């Protein structure tokens with residue numbers, strides 16, 4: 113026996129979800145403010161064009177498991193779960209329009225107050241895309257006020273973002289890249305998984321705001337990928353280089369390109385290659401008379417990130433500190449100082465009046481040669497006056513340690529109680 117599920121909002125997401133839930137044997141009540149959509153679903157017709165959906169709805173309707181209404185209130189007594197799929201379109205200022213979401217939340221709150229006790233909380237699953245903080249600051253307080261009590265006894269609340277793409281929505285429903293559940297307490301919504309039985313995907317049970325943010329991050333990244341791919345395409349095309357041949361090789365590299373490498377929030381990029389070759393690529397675009405704001409933005413963003421780190425250090429330990437900087441070369445296992453963001457950070461801290469000690473086990477100033485030696489000469493004050501061989505002595509008296517790159521075993525050797533700002537892995541509360 114399947115579940116009885118109400119779906120609020122019969123757009124692309126709501127209708128596809130209804131179709132797939134019917135296929136899986138559940139009973140569905142579709143709800144919308146648009147009478148044409150209510151009528152269509154009532155007749156087992158799809159209000160949207162989406163491959164496979166019409167057939168699934170028609171089959172569910174034939175078996176008497178699909179109905180529709182403009183008012184969910186009277187149905188709440190018989191439902192196990194409500195999925196909220198109303199639209200959250202863009203406003204002129206770029207923010208999302210939350211009025212539909214607020215309106216259905218109010219309806220649910222009022223309906224829940226009247227709902228006969230069933231011994232089980234009604235599960236309200238929000239699937240509409242919403243900005244981080246909406247569940248905690250808008251949805252939960254609205255429900256608590258109207259129901260007269262918080263979640264737990266009469267209702268439970270989850271945020272379960274949808275990752276389907278129009279035109280392959282049914283396929284995506286059964287093979288999602290992941291299942292993300294934002295909830296009050298880890299695992300509390302596990303009952304929701306009943307609707308995902310047979311679907312294999314990594315499951316993440318996380319606080320509301322993390323789940324809300326994931327959806328924005330995913331779509332921002334997808335947009336960034338398209339814009340990046342197109343900028344590369346424009347530069348290639350302007351030089352009579354086959355953009356698809358370049359893309360084929362770029363995409364075939366799943367070690368460095370299409371991979372988690374270079375994506376985790378951490379320190380700025382630097383070293384002898386990335387800044388130099390990005391600048392060279394920007395020069396190619398300039399020569400061809402092309403604007404490539406995504407690529408140019410990467411350079412600008414990197415500078416802003418270093419400034420943000422310096423600002424954060426000022427907040428954690430105002431000048432004169434002292435601050436202990438752990439790491440100076442651009443990454444672990446190398447003494448390469450060329451374009452090292454940590455060298456820039458050290459200069460910035462000294463310029464802002466910090467007392468600074470630097471520890472970097474990868475660096476032996478006596479062994480620097482070539483261009484690396486020239487860079488060292490340019491920054492000789494840091495190397496001569498601030499670089500320490502003895503970590504324990506350098507840490508003595510420091511107010512803050514800044515971990516600029518992973519250094520094995522270094523944390524264990526720091527004095528207990530010395531705060532560490534780890535810029536290699538930005539964390540909650542770092543901002």
Ligand SMILES: NC(=O)c1ccc[n+]([C@@H]2O[C@H](COP(=O)([O-])OP(=O)(O)OC[C@H]3O[C@@H](n4cnc5c(N)ncnc54)[C@H](O)[C@@H]3O)[C@@H](O)[C@H]2O)c1
Nearest residue numbers: 121122123124125144145197198199200212240241274278
């Ligand atoms: N379309 C997609 O591919 C997609 C994918 C993932 C997530 N999302 C998100 O899912 C949500 C829904 O997207 P969509 O494309 O299905 O939107 P849509 O605009 O196609 O459908 C939204 C439906 O909600 C209905 N509605 C509005 N107020 C209502 C109310 N008070 N009561 C009942 N129904 C109401 C509208 O009449 C409409 O039919 C959005 O937040 C969207 O960002 C969309």
